[in-house]
Amino acid sequence: MASIRKLKEVTREELIQRAVDMRPMIAAKAAENEQNRRISQDIVDEVRARDFFRMLQPKKFGGLEFDGETTVRCVIEWASADTSTGWVCALGVVHQWLIAQFPLATQEEVWGEDPGAIACGSYAPAGNTVAVDGGYRVTGKFSFASGVDIADWALVGVFFPPEEDGGRPVPGFTIVPKSDYEIDDDWHVMGLTGTGSKTVVCRDVFVPAHRRVDFVDLTTGNSPGYQALQSNLYRYPLLSLVAYGIATPALGALNGAMEVFLDAMNGRETRGAVVLGGPKVKEFQAVQMRVGRAAANLRAARAMLFAQLEESRVKVMDRGEVLDVGDRLDNRITQAKLVELSVDGLDELFGAVGGQGINTSQHVQRAWRDVHAIAHHISFNWDAISSMYGQHQLGLPPQGQF
Numbered sequence: 001m002a003s004i005r006k007l008k009e010v011t012r013e014e015l016i017q018r019a020v021d022m023r024p025m026i027a028a029k030a031a032e033n034e035q036n037r038r039i040s041q042d043i044v045d046e047v048r049a050r051d052f053f054r055m056l057q058p059k060k061f062g063g064l065e066f067d068g069e070t071t072v073r074c075v076i077e078w079a080s081a082d083t084s085t086g087w088v089c090a091l092g093v094v095h096q097w098l099i100a101q102f103p104l105a106t107q108e109e110v111w112g113e114d115p116g117a118i119a120c121g122s123y124a125p126a127g128n129t130v131a132v133d134g135g136y137r138v139t140g141k142f143s144f145a146s147g148v149d150i151a152d153w154a155l156v157g158v159f160f161p162p163e164e165d166g167g168r169p170v171p172g173f174t175i176v177p178k179s180d181y182e183i184d185d186d187w188h189v190m191g192l193t194g195t196g197s198k199t200v201v202c203r204d205v206f207v208p209a210h211r212r213v214d215f216v217d218l219t220t221g222n223s224p225g226y227q228a229l230q231s232n233l234y235r236y237p238l239l240s241l242v243a244y245g246i247a248t249p250a251l252g253a254l255n256g257a258m259e260v261f262l263d264a265m266n267g268r269e270t271r272g273a274v275v276l277g278g279p280k281v282k283e284f285q286a287v288q289m290r291v292g293r294a295a296a297n298l299r300a301a302r303a304m305l306f307a308q309l310e311e312s313r314v315k316v317m318d319r320g321e322v323l324d325v326g327d328r329l330d331n332r333i334t335q336a337k338l339v340e341l342s343v344d345g346l347d348e349l350f351g352a353v354g355g356q357g358i359n360t361s362q363h364v365q366r367a368w369r370d371v372h373a374i375a376h377h378i379s380f381n382w383d384a385i386s387s388m389y390g391q392h393q394l395g396l397p398p399q400g401q402f
């Protein structure tokens with residue numbers, strides 16, 4: 001096992017400020033990211049150098065073991081400059097937490113030689129996994145692997161073979177090094193274009209038995225990783241932490257678009273105003289109303305997000321509790337609602353941006369496309385999640401992912 005580089009002492013506030021300081025660089029690369037359909041290697045190198053990928057990594061491997069709030073505050077800053085960057089870097093951070101759920105042997109395999117190693121992920125179980133001596137052989141295509149071009153490993157959802165004859169396959173994750181998979185360059189989309197969410201292809205790849213964590217272990221607060229590390233950070237249910245990594249970029253997109261929109265409105269005149277001496281754009285009541293509604297959505301989403309994060313943090317980090325079904329559903333409805341609020345807010349701004357908004361390089365337009373792409377993620381299907389939440393409120397068993 002390689003020696004672990006000890007990080008310099010850094011506070012949460014200092015790390016968040018580092019994210020703020022990166023915004024000009026990220027914004028300057030946004031168009032390039034979209035054109036190349038992946039985030040710039042320069043950004044990845046900077047995020048790595050500033051230790052962001054270590055936020056949720058175990059201290060045992062040189063990580064910081066910070067909390068969810070620190071993570072999402074950094075993500076909001078990144079996504080304010082470019083949603084795709086916020087999305088990919090957020091997943092790079094939260095996947096460190098997910099690797100820490102695996103048995104210690106897996107963590108040592110991933111981080112032992114390279115403590116800075118990061119992973120992409122494809123969550124929906126797919127492909128074919130068969131048991132062999134010492135482990136499994138995995139064959140399949142695993143889609144939507146955001147950031148696969150920058151990853152050292154790929155987390156993939158699989159169905160492990162039943163433990164008993166006639167039993168049901170067991171859904172879970174395994175993890176594969178980049179030397180063992182191919183990348184299918186199939187990411188041609190209208191939003192989140194810069195995330196490079198291509199497909200991981202495994203062809204009869206052997207994975208040892210220790211590279212396994214079952215989905216059920218990721219909801220009980222007692223995963224193999226938690227048992228080994230004994231840190232409350234690793235007691236969160238999967239979706240009560242990881243899903244914030246892909247919900248929060250929507251809030252960042254709205255925040256950044258609001259800043260760009262307001263800055264552009266200063267002094268902007270319509271063509272009619274130039275010719276006939278009419279009002280400036282910001283003097284139109286319709287524009288004022290749209291800005292007001294977008295700002296209200298931004299405030300509501302922020303308030304809901306941080307209130308829920310704090311509620312969960314107290315229970316998990318301070319008290320060492322395992323979040324129950326109601327707690328988990330509170331997190332899921334919060335994630336879905338902040339995405340919906342962000343979409344509605346950007347719809348308001350995009351409706352007022354004018355003719356310049358048809359240019360694909362225009363910031364508000366790109367953010368608008370990005371949040372609509374986020375809203376199409378299965379984790380934030382508002383009908384499904386609000387129904388699931390309502391079922392629980394009505395005393396019915398909730399049906400869905402939580």
